[in-house]
Amino acid sequence: MTTRIKPLTQRPAWKALAAHYKKVQDLHLRKLFADDSKRGERMTAAAAGLFLDYSKNRIVDQTIKLLIQLANESDLSGRIEAMFRGEKINVTENRAVLHVALRAPKGAIIKTDGKNVVPEVHAVLEKMNVFSERVRSGRWKGHTGKRIKNVINIGIGGSDLGPVMAYEALKHYSDRRLTFRFVSNVDGTDFVEATRDLDPAETLFIVSSKTFTTLETMTNAQSARAWSLKGLGGNPKAVAKHFVAVSTNAEKVSAFGIDPANMFGFWDWVGGRYSMDSAIGLSTMLAIGPENFHALLKGFHEMDEHFRTTPFEKNLPALMGLLSIWNNDFFGASTVAVLPYEQYLKRFPAYLQQLTMESNGKHVTLSGKNVDYQTGPIYSGEPGTNGQHSFYQLIHQGTRLIPCDFIAFGHALSPLGRHHDILLANVFAQAEALAFGKTAAEVKAERTPDWLVPHRVFEGNRPSNVILAERLTPAVLGKLVALYEHSVFTQGVIWNIDSFDQWGVELGKVLAQRIVPELESKATPMLKHDSSTNNLIRHYRKLKKAKPVWNPARREKLSPHSHTASKGKL
């Protein structure tokens, strides 16, 4: 599959793009728009209810032609088909990559290793539907007979960021009688704060972990079990009513003490960061109900079909991926700002950070050769308009080029007076200001003193995309996530990297496991790290021994978490 494709920088389209870049790099968006009155209408694409305006990128028609030629020379179509066919395109883990099967309709056939996976997907969905209805209706009772009012998802990375993002994004559609919390960090504060005001008799934990071995999640799950049992009289039978698991590892789940009947499975062909629409989305379904969850899946599927079947010049994920390559590899833009003008999408940038950076933060090709070009850019962002009063200054007038993705909606979910028009005016104003800026002549014309003029000039020529949709619904969220998933895939194909492994997280995990006993041992450990790490460990051990200035035991009276506080008689 990869051998007949030339290394990226030797592909004719890449060379042509490099030459083309030299010609167009200094063209200003002011001129491009002035010379072509239809540019803002022409350089757009729409699909599945999403509208993409990419006209404010530093491109001309030839750029798009060459980028599509690059996609063709990189066999993007073939690689899309290979993914949808269940081929093991995650080569370093020898796994298929079939998140698209998670949202395939019931009758679809998607095979890997000769087996159609769609029936299993729908069997798990059905089990989730039944469970969600039981909890939401109050038919599922806790150990003492009380109904469940609180749901806490314990997970990290893909087992947390998708659920928490989707919960926040779709809060408008959620059952407000239920409280949802998300515990991810091994910092005990995360667990303590999430549970401090909750009654264990009314609290259900979802332990979400693909592997069921992740240190943070297992540590939090153990603390949750201790908290639950303490509050429920210590009977281990209570676990069955207050814990369910989402995992691919049935053995570990039952070793933890969770009844396999209360386990919701998924498969090794679902990557953690591509799993929010698998059983990892159980908390989402509990919050918004099965019907809305199925609408979310439909939205994903609609974008999947668009990606699979639409020519690249009208294909939203392909265009976004290719434009990202243009900005990243030719203009040297090393970051992307994701700016949703929708408060409910406040966790979307954090979600995209894992999706994009864990996927495409790679330095070798599929065959293990060092790349000689940049791969995944850094993603960050905040909802607008908040970011405008914080980091946008650097985007407008700093020395770096930061392409922006603005995301906005025609309707507010919480309509309030003039708020939505003001919000949307800001989206359009920001994209306009970034593109066109303000010249020295314009600044001078405002009678600005000469010495102040340079400070008030906006160079402009800062690229952005604007994505518009009617309103944020479960289906639209599915479409948006799938749009970015496939844009990430497009980029990974061009760079010829494995977008579906994550070896870069391993080393830190292994070293942490080695250091834990060195921090906990009573006897002074024999440290064999470098001099800095050794010294830091010694310093921490000293800090641990020092008398605290504040006595945590006093807190015990106020906090239900006395199982942790009671150890400290200080």
Ligand code: F6P
């Ligand atoms: O950080 C690495 C990682 O493997 C992510 O890819 C994954 O989403 C996360 O850890 C959690 O893993 P698990 O679901 O197995 O607990």
